[in-house]
Amino acid sequence: MTDLELELRDLATHLDVPPAPTLLGVVRARLVRRRRRRRGLVFAVAIGFAALAVAFAVPGSRASLLRFFHLRGATVTLVDRLPPLESRGSLGQPIPFDGAPFRLLLPSGHRPEQVYAGDGGYWLRYPGLLLFELESGPGTEIIKKAALGTTNVEYVDVDGEPGIWIGGRHAVYLPGGKPRAAGHTLIWKHGLLTVRLEAAVGLEQALAIARSVR
Amino acid sequence: MQTPGEEALVERACRGDPAAFEELVLAYQSLAFRTAFVLAGDAADAEEAAQDGFVKAHRALGRFRLGEPFRPWLLAIVANEARNRRRSRGRRAALALRAVAEPAASGEDPEEAVLGSERRERLLTAVEGLRDDDRDVLACRYFLELSEEETAAALGIARGTVKSRTHRALSRLQEELR
Numbered sequence: 001m002t003d004l005e006l007e008l009r010d011l012a013t014h015l016d017v018p019p020a021p022t023l024l025g026v027v028r029a030r031l032v033r034r035r036r037r038r039r040g041l042v043f044a045v046a047i048g049f050a051a052l053a054v055a056f057a058v059p060g061s062r063a064s065l066l067r068f069f070h071l072r073g074a075t076v077t078l079v080d081r082l083p084p085l086e087s088r089g090s091l092g093q094p095i096p097f098d099g100a101p102f103r104l105l106l107p108s109g110h111r112p113e114q115v116y117a118g119d120g121g122y123w124l125r126y127p128g129l130l131l132f133e134l135e136s137g138p139g140t141e142i143i144k145k146a147a148l149g150t151t152n153v154e155y156v157d158v159d160g161e162p163g164i165w166i167g168g169r170h171a172v173y174l175p176g177g178k179p180r181a182a183g184h185t186l187i188w189k190h191g192l193l194t195v196r197l198e199a200a201v202g203l204e205q206a207l208a209i210a211r212s213v214r
Numbered sequence: 215m216q217t218p219g220e221e222a223l224v225e226r227a228c229r230g231d232p233a234a235f236e237e238l239v240l241a242y243q244s245l246a247f248r249t250a251f252v253l254a255g256d257a258a259d260a261e262e263a264a265q266d267g268f269v270k271a272h273r274a275l276g277r278f279r280l281g282e283p284f285r286p287w288l289l290a291i292v293a294n295e296a297r298n299r300r301r302s303r304g305r306r307a308a309l310a311l312r313a314v315a316e317p318a319a320s321g322e323d324p325e326e327a328v329l330g331s332e333r334r335e336r337l338l339t340a341v342e343g344l345r346d347d348d349r350d351v352l353a354c355r356y357f358l359e360l361s362e363e364e365t366a367a368a369l370g371i372a373r374g375t376v377k378s379r380t381h382r383a384l385s386r387l388q389e390e391l392r
Binding site (some may be wrong): 017027 | 235240247248252261264268273298302305309310331338352357391
């Protein structure tokens with residue numbers, strides 16, 4: 001080892017490093033919460049299937065409700081025809097980057113071109129990509145979507161969190177708005193947020209973007 | 215090097231035993247925090263990064279290959295969290311030296327104590343002035359005393375790159391100090 005390397009080792013002993021906090025309690029609590037959320041998700045899916053069974057038992061609804069996907073804050077229903085759709089209008093009120101009441105999640109840490117407050121959450125506009133982030137409590141369903149029965153809709157895993165992929169044109173209902181047309185979309189949970197990503201990309205690329213948010 | 219006891223603990227954690235994972239958290243929380251602090255330079259970021267690192271490690275246990283060393287695998291996750299926070303902040307908080315103890319109290323010669331302190335201050339300033347990749351490799355190797363393998367895992371680079379980058383970083387540091 002050279003003198004410089006020895007000096008670096010010596011320097012390490014003089015660094016002002018705060019004492020390590022006890023992490024076990026917090027980590028344990030977060031893992032317990034996560035296990036409960038997963039159990040909640042299983043319960044919600046079970047409820048969804050029960051709803052589906054009920055829907056099929058009712059002759060009038062058999063033609064419209066084909067399948068049902070759910071995660072906290074979002075529900076996707078497969079139907080045999082979409083309602084009349086409007087193209088997307090304004091995303092809402094432009095706000096400063098740090099204007100949201102929670103820390104916005106950013107793909108690979110990149111800042112968006114613009115942030116908008118609207119539809120009960122926050123839109124982040126990037127070239128060719130839109131993110132919508134909202135805080136959603138258990139039992140709330142803020143994003144509702146309807147997709148044709150032929151559209152590829154599936155549950156996916158985003159770094160251990162549940163998500164739903166909608167691979168095609170569909171209708172999106174956001175709070176207080178009319179149904180709008182939307183394209184390929186990935187919705188997933190990230191901590192206390194529900195995040196919706198819309199971009200002209202396939203599932204793998206959407207997952208890669210979703211996994212990069214922080 | 216992984217002890218047989220730790221290997222058994224990791225195996226139990228991978229099979230879903232929460233108590234085993236908690237023992238691993240206890241064993242590694244100090245190293246995880248220190249690693250995150252040295253890379254992020256900020257105590258709050260380091261605490262968050264270490265916490266998130268453990269939670270993500272728990273989620274990823276299903277992908278952990280039994281028999282492989284656990285420590286570099288965990289460090290890779292924690293270091294990634296720390297570097298993500300540093301990037302999203304857009305700058306790295308510089309490390310600092312502890313306040314110098316009174317020479318009389320430490321029993322050190324006052325003049326030597328001052329010279330040593332100045333030299334260390336200069337060295338730390340030079341380290342912090344390096345490019346991030348050079349600075350990080352030196353921090354891992356000399357501040358955290360990680361092995362080449364652990365440094366490679368923590369920084370997400372090949373072991374050969376650790377060697378070459380360390381060599382390059384030391385040369386640049388030497389230049390800075392001239």
